[in-house]
Amino acid sequence: MDQLNNYLFIAAILFSLGVFGVMTRRNGIAVLMGVELILNAANINFIAFSRFGGMNLDGHIFGLIIIVLAAAEAAVALAIVINIYNNMNTINVDEASALKE
Amino acid sequence: MAESIFWFIAAFTVISAAFVVLNNQLIYSAVALLFTLFGVAGLYVFLWADFIAGVQLLVYIGGILVLIIFGIMLTNRISSVRLSQTNVQQGVGGAVAIWLFILILMVVSKTPWNQMDTIEPASTVGDIGTLLLTKYLLPFEAISLLLLGALIGAAVLSREEN
Numbered sequence: 001m002d003q004l005n006n007y008l009f010i011a012a013i014l015f016s017l018g019v020f021g022v023m024t025r026r027n028g029i030a031v032l033m034g035v036e037l038i039l040n041a042a043n044i045n046f047i048a049f050s051r052f053g054g055m056n057l058d059g060h061i062f063g064l065i066i067i068v069l070a071a072a073e074a075a076v077a078l079a080i081v082i083n084i085y086n087n088m089n090t091i092n093v094d095e096a097s098a099l100k101e
Numbered sequence: 102m103a104e105s106i107f108w109f110i111a112a113f114t115v116i117s118a119a120f121v122v123l124n125n126q127l128i129y130s131a132v133a134l135l136f137t138l139f140g141v142a143g144l145y146v147f148l149w150a151d152f153i154a155g156v157q158l159l160v161y162i163g164g165i166l167v168l169i170i171f172g173i174m175l176t177n178r179i180s181s182v183r184l185s186q187t188n189v190q191q192g193v194g195g196a197v198a199i200w201l202f203i204l205i206l207m208v209v210s211k212t213p214w215n216q217m218d219t220i221e222p223a224s225t226v227g228d229i230g231t232l233l234l235t236k237y238l239l240p241f242e243a244i245s246l247l248l249l250g251a252l253i254g255a256a257v258l259s260r261e262e263n
Contacts, residue, residue: 008205009209012202016199020197021121021122023190030122037121044144050150052217055219057228060152064153064156076251079256079258081172
């Protein structure tokens with residue numbers, strides 16, 4: 001709990017699981033969940049380095065900005081997913097590969 | 102005591118994250134993601150980041166997760182035949198993920214990290230507010246504009262065409 005390596009280790013596991021999810025899921029929303037895992041892993045790293053680098057709050061600002069970016073990304077991605085569903089009747093990313101109907 | 106709580110939260114986070122990517126039912130994945138985000142907020146508390154932990158609960162669980170569940174409800178056909186949720190790249194994906202994990206692990210364990218000893222601050226909220234309005238004023242305004250643009254864009258994209 002007072003070791004930087006523990007946090008980096010947890011973040012590495014979360015990141016790898018997120019990459020696995022992004023690469024293997026068919027459903028667009030499930031891919032989005034993998035992206036959220038990756039962003040969380042990056043955020044843990046930022047906050048951990050901030051804490052063990054002398055409680056420098058710059059890392060916290062980066063963490064906040066990442067959380068806001070994740071919110072923006074989720075809103076736009078879900079709007080796109082719902083549009084794809086309305087147009088193509090599927091949200092499987094390997095089926096919805098046509099650029100136009 | 103605190104040590105065992107830390108390991109409990111860490112295991113909880115990692116196991117539910119594995120559930121998120123391995124589960125076949127999308128809505129179960131979303132619920133597992135809820136527990137992962139809770140666990141990450143707990144890790145932030147252990148890292149003395151009280152404000153970030155609160156933001157994580159409010160924005161991730163209260164906002165992003167609800168959006169994701171809305172997305173699942175709006176796009177899943179209940180009556181449709183359930184297809185496999187994973188594509189054929191499972192082997193390649195697993196190999197790449199494990200390779201990345203080992204790579205990061207080697208970097209983490211081989212680097213001599215320079216840990217500083219600090220005392221725990223009573224609260225980080227005031228200092229974060231000061232930083233946001235002095236040193237990081239421009240990034241703060243930029244991210245606000247980006248969020249506004251993204252939300253307007255999402256509203257325009259998902260509106261019914263007439």
